Amino acid sequence: MSFLEVEDLRVQFSTDDGVVKAVDGVSFTVDKRRTLAIVGESGSGKSVTSAAIMGLHNRKTAVVEGSVRLDGQELITATPDTVRALRGQRMAMIFQDPLSSLHPFYSVGDQLVEAAKVHQDLSTKAALAQAKTMLDKVGIPNAERRLSDYPHNLSGGMRQRVMIAMALMNGPELLIADEPTTALDVTVQAQIIALLRDLQEEFGTAIVLITHDLGVVADLADDVVVMYGGRVVESGGVEDIYYRPEMPYTLGLLGSVPRMSAGRQDRLKPIPGSPPSLIRLPEGCVFRPRCPYHTLVPGNRCDTERPELLPVSARNPEHGVRCHIKPSKRRELAAEKLGDLVEGTA
């Protein structure tokens, strides 16, 4: 049993234009001390997935179905207060923009103390001491003095460190990081990633990393789930995804990453088109309208039949892909597309 098990998760919102199937049948597992990265474009359903795990969707406006088990405990059918008690306690979350995610009117100390006191029976003094220790731990100099600072007094990197400290106040076993470095400078990004890795080592946390930055994924993740149009289109170990990708969408993502080794004349290759409307999804493969290779599939299967997420080979059942193209042909394509980009393609 894995620490976090997500099975056939579905999240729907009713809007005036129709039902938005933001997440449709997503499954994955994360063990302690492991990092799972969920990768995809905006609107692929990655943040909705993370909010569903945390129970942050408004039950009046969102329909959440399927199964989310934290250490064996089912969260989808649990009462809101049960899930609330777990939030910040056994599972915590950090967000993309630390400035808007911290309350502008409360001091850093106040917000950290509050996080501790929700779940622990502490005096304010003890909670403050704990807050200071945690700020030290996330690498904030002069932690004692920072406690009385407000978020607007801090730099972007410091704010994200405060967010991380706040998430770690109660020693959570699962940390969901939703685009934790997107709003930060590149140098600060590297520091935050290093910090997350160190903290994972120290506390043995399971991490779910939501990102569209494949560089961050390579640095931090053990496993990767590639999402498109609210579903998983490819999943596997980080090496599978980087060196042996099979889904044309994953190929497109990898092809759109700038590389130092590429010549100056090589332009970045964006994936043509835009993500599908989650209200009226294509009948067949969700990626079909943007897929340059659908002609490789005989007939019009890509238009009529939803591909299943199937293991690439019996040898590596962890590596799954959702594509109608023949496996041998897919590997050929990957080699052709990435051969000049990736050294040592297996």
Add this chain to the structure above:
Amino acid sequence: MATYIVRRLVAMFGMLIALSIIVFLIFNALPSDPARLTCGKSCSPQIIEANRQRLGLDKPLPEQYGAFVKGIFAGRTYGSGTATFDCSVPCLGYSFRKGEEVTTLITRALPVTAQVALGAFFLWMVVGIGIGIFAALRRGTWKDRSVMGAALVGYSFPSFFIGLIFIFLLQIKLKVIGFTGFVKFTDNPGLWFNGLILPWITLALLYAAFYARLTRNQMLETLGEDYIRTARAKGLRERKVIGKHALRACLTPLVTAAGLDLANLLGGAVITEAVFNLPGMGRLAIDSVVDSDLPIITAVTLLVATFIIVANLIVDILYAVIDPRVRLA
């Protein structure tokens, strides 16, 4: 902070001086002769001239203004020779119409208005903000729509209409509330409450409707903020997410509106006082306008201006207390 407040108080003083000069000049530029207004129909030129001298209205304007200001801080003496009377500090003038010092009139009227205003203020803040939060949390549901619809109706009715409906229904038809008029709290707390409850509700209804809409809009905006999601992600109970994190962020516009509304009301809830026959500032102001009783009009105008300026200062200080990003400088 302290230097800021001192500086603001000095500025306030300057503003009041400027304002008092303007008010003084305007009233002296009016075609009506203040001395003529000091006596009724049986006036003779002799009486008018005598009064003109007693009031110092024969002096040049700057001198009159000087005497007015001196009266506020040092008191003044009207008339000369044997027919004099003293107007003690702070002397805001003397009303011949009413035969009383303006200061006396105001000290009698202001507490009445203050009781009406503060009671209504408390009522509408609690009810308005409560309804606003209630509606925001049920956005788009029939509860939200009906509550906000009711608020719109409350907001649309003029207060004299609401007041008269209350009088008709509760006092005349159902006889739940007696016609006691204004009774001092120290004389009889029960009758005091009885006399003020309808004015409170009437005034509060009007304002509560506005505050409910303000709170609802502000709350809806705040609930979409990232830090509210963070508060929930911490595992805080919804009560605390709303009551602490969201409400605190909604306070700034509420405090602004509340400060100015309260200051305005302290200058007299004109219509409500008239409907419920309360001897407050509004009544005093209206009577003096009808009678062209210039000393009272001048004093009331200055007083209301002072309230507004002080309220503004308090609101600005509260901003800094609520929002640490605001630096008072």
